[in-house]
Amino acid sequence: MATTVSRRRRRLDPRFFVGIVLVLGSVAGVWAIVDGARNTEPVLVAREALVPGQAVTAGDVEAVDVQLAASQEAYLTPDDLADGVVAVRTIAPGELVPAAAVGAAASAGTTTVVVRSALEAPAGVVPGTPVELWAAPLVAPGSYGEPVVVVERAVVAAVLEDDGVVADPGSRLELVIDRDEVADVLGHTAGGSALSAVPTSGGAG
Incomplete structure (x- = not known):
C-alpha cells in the first residue's frame, strides 16, 4: 500500500506547481497595481502662466493628487511653497510645477520693463509668450535706421491696455528680460527708437 501511494506522488505533474506559482504571481501583481493607483500625493499645478521672476503664491497654483511614484520629488508640493519663491522659467497653465522651475527671489537674474511695440500684438500673444x-x-x-535685435529671448508678462481715450498705435507690453539687457532697452526707448516685439517659436524656459 505504501508503495502505491509513493508512486502516485511521483506522478504529480510539475507543471501543476508552475501553474499555481504563475496564478499567485498574477494576483499579487494586480493587487500591487491597484494599491499603487490608490497611493497618490499632492503636487502643485499652475493655474495660469507663470513667467520668470514672478512670485509664486498660493493663488497662482492649486494642489492636485497624482500618482508620481519615485518622481514625486521632481515636483513642487504644498509644503514646498514658501515666501520669496519665484519662477525661474516660464511655467505653462495646467503644468505640474517642477521643483527646478522655481527658486529664491534673490537669485533671479531677470526683471520686467514696459515697452510700446510698433506692431499690434497678435491674438496669440499672452503671458508666457516668448x-x-x-x-x-x-x-x-520720422526716419529710422536698420532694425536690430535688442533682446533675443524676452517673455511677455502682460499685454497692457492704454489708459488714454485715444490709444497710440501698437501695443504696450510688459516684458521679462535679463537684468543686463535693461540698459540697452531703456537707451532705445529714450532715444526714440521704434520697438517691435516679434513672437518666436522657441520656448522661454
Missing part, C-alpha cells in the same frame, strides 16, 4: 525685441534707431524726425 518674443524677440527689435529696435529701429531714430536717425532723423
Whole structure:
C-alpha cells in the first residue's frame, strides 16, 4: 500500500506547481497595481502662466493628487511653497510645477520693463509668450535706421491696455528680460527708437 501511494506522488505533474506559482504571481501583481493607483500625493499645478521672476503664491497654483511614484520629488508640493519663491522659467497653465522651475527671489537674474511695440500684438500673444525685441534707431524726425535685435529671448508678462481715450498705435507690453539687457532697452526707448516685439517659436524656459 505504501508503495502505491509513493508512486502516485511521483506522478504529480510539475507543471501543476508552475501553474499555481504563475496564478499567485498574477494576483499579487494586480493587487500591487491597484494599491499603487490608490497611493497618490499632492503636487502643485499652475493655474495660469507663470513667467520668470514672478512670485509664486498660493493663488497662482492649486494642489492636485497624482500618482508620481519615485518622481514625486521632481515636483513642487504644498509644503514646498514658501515666501520669496519665484519662477525661474516660464511655467505653462495646467503644468505640474517642477521643483527646478522655481527658486529664491534673490537669485533671479531677470526683471520686467514696459515697452510700446510698433506692431499690434497678435491674438496669440499672452503671458508666457516668448518674443524677440527689435529696435529701429531714430536717425532723423520720422526716419529710422536698420532694425536690430535688442533682446533675443524676452517673455511677455502682460499685454497692457492704454489708459488714454485715444490709444497710440501698437501695443504696450510688459516684458521679462535679463537684468543686463535693461540698459540697452531703456537707451532705445529714450532715444526714440521704434520697438517691435516679434513672437518666436522657441520656448522661454
